[in-house]
Amino acid sequence: MNCNKNKNRLYHILEGMKGASLQRVSSKLSAAIVALICATIVIWAWEKTPDMSSLFPPLEQIGILYPGTSRLAPAGENSSVVNSTGSSSSKEIKHVSSLPSIDSSTACSKYVISDELKETPFGDEDCNYAKGKWVADTRRPFYSGSACKQWLSPMWACRLMQRTDFFYEDYRWQPQSCEMPEFSRNSFFKKMQNKTIAFVGDSLGRQQFQSLMCMVSGGEMSPEVEDVGKDYGLVKAPGALRPDGWAYRFPCTNTTILYYWSSSLCELEPLNKSDPATHYAMHLDRPVTFLKQHLPRFDVLVLNTGHHWNRDKFRGNRWEMYAGGVPVIDGKLVDLVNAKNFTLYSIVRWVDSQIMQHPKLKAFLRTMSPRHFVNGDWNTGGSCDNTVPLSNGSEVLQDGSSDHVAEAATKGTRVKLLDITALSKLRDEGHISKYTLRKKASQGIHDCLHWCLPGIPDSWNEILHAQI
């Protein structure tokens, strides 16, 4: 079997499925099954479009699509691996850090905003949270990767995979020049009473969203949480396989956490509405429609984009760049590096102008999440096999961001940089790597882009929490 050829084939099939009806796709499915035998991970391809789960229904339907109705057995049994090094990493979560004891008799008792928390120090406005070091901390992680079934996609739950080293879960990010306010469910909800936090971006943004959902619930089942997706138009379109995002409201504090899938942050306009295979005008200087519609309802906004700015994804998504309402056919913007920079500038400036009208809004541009493929790229055998944390150092000493484009785009605006690039760069052992939910690790594509959860994105949320 020619795996490479089939891999490409699967890639194109998956790309072609966005927005397609199941019937139209079914004839392609048999070809895809052949490809599946070779390319077992395809997480990379997953990332291309949120609509591909038909090929992998069991993965996406557990938990995230049907929160509260998970049929999985209570987890944890298989996570304990005896490791001769005796590290605490070999066992599942020790305790959920810094959460007061919970009286489960009433759903809201665990969200009580105690007087004591009124004194919780808020983050230091001037602190550079991106400069500092990773330190071992037995109070990490914040939640169990096998228990947080309500919010965590199994495809990112490394505790459910063949992986046996979990050292990467046990570190905390410590800024050099200030204290990181301790994250707890209660401190988060205290800040977010009657408020809405929105993540808008690609699959890395979705990871941060799922991470936050697990952090604020401690990974426990939270049946009181309401699915309010329909309030934001986040419903499955006819024939679609999942909605474009999710929104959940914690009724005890009236806090909403939502995620909207937009891998470029640009408005996408079908060029021929009656053609199911239409190409899209990708308006580099116009924010995605969802943002224009709902931004006034947000109190905290976290944007990200970055890994979709390459020719493969443009082709696959049938995106055609537009600027000023006309197609980009020549000039600087033809180069995707410049196009991405132009988009970040445009969207940051638009959000900045919105903050004038909605001064309560705290908006962040999250910097690029680093990839760690070595000896090849994602589709040419690249891997990330290191399991020893911080083998390449534990400190970030530089003052500026490693993501120069995002840093420059936010300069002089009220949009803050959520700078996670350099600190995440030190954590090559925290990716999904070769592991899968199947019995055997993948022989095919490794995922050195997405992170295991719990894991590195939890620290992004701690840094975010410090600044809201």
Ligand SMILES: *[C@@H]1O[C@H](CO)[C@@H](O)[C@H](O)[C@H]1NC(C)=O
């Ligand atoms: C634990 O592992 C065994 C053997 O691999 C398997 O049969 C069982 O289903 C697993 N249990 C859970 C909860 O994952």
Ligand SMILES: *[C@@H]1O[C@H](CO)[C@@H](O)[C@H](O)[C@H]1NC(C)=O
């Ligand atoms: C324990 O961890 C060490 C260091 O990561 C690893 O080399 C070893 O294979 C592990 N042992 C088991 C039994 O998993």
Ligand SMILES: *[C@@H]1O[C@H](CO)[C@@H](O)[C@H](O)[C@H]1NC(C)=O
């Ligand atoms: C919840 O918060 C929103 C503002 O985010 C507010 O408009 C609404 O009245 C609140 N609802 C309740 C029941 O407190």
Ligand SMILES: *[C@@H]1O[C@H](CO)[C@@H](O)[C@H](O)[C@H]1NC(C)=O
């Ligand atoms: C939240 O909204 C409710 C209803 O509008 C109000 O009674 C309450 O004081 C608000 N709480 C905060 C912290 O704003």
Ligand SMILES: *[C@@H]1O[C@H](CO)[C@@H](O)[C@H](O)[C@H]1NC(C)=O
């Ligand atoms: C739009 O798509 C439809 C259906 O594929 C096709 O019949 C029509 O000619 C297209 N219109 C234009 C202007 O290309």
Ligand SMILES: *[C@@H]1O[C@H](CO)[C@@H](O)[C@H](O)[C@H]1NC(C)=O
């Ligand atoms: C990014 O775009 C801005 C605004 O268009 C421009 O001023 C800047 O020079 C660009 N930066 C790069 C590195 O191209």
Ligand SMILES: *[C@@H]1O[C@H](CO)[C@@H](O)[C@H](O)[C@H]1NC(C)=O
């Ligand atoms: C380790 O650091 C060196 C020097 O900064 C860099 O060249 C190398 O790519 C890093 N390795 C990993 C795995 O990040």
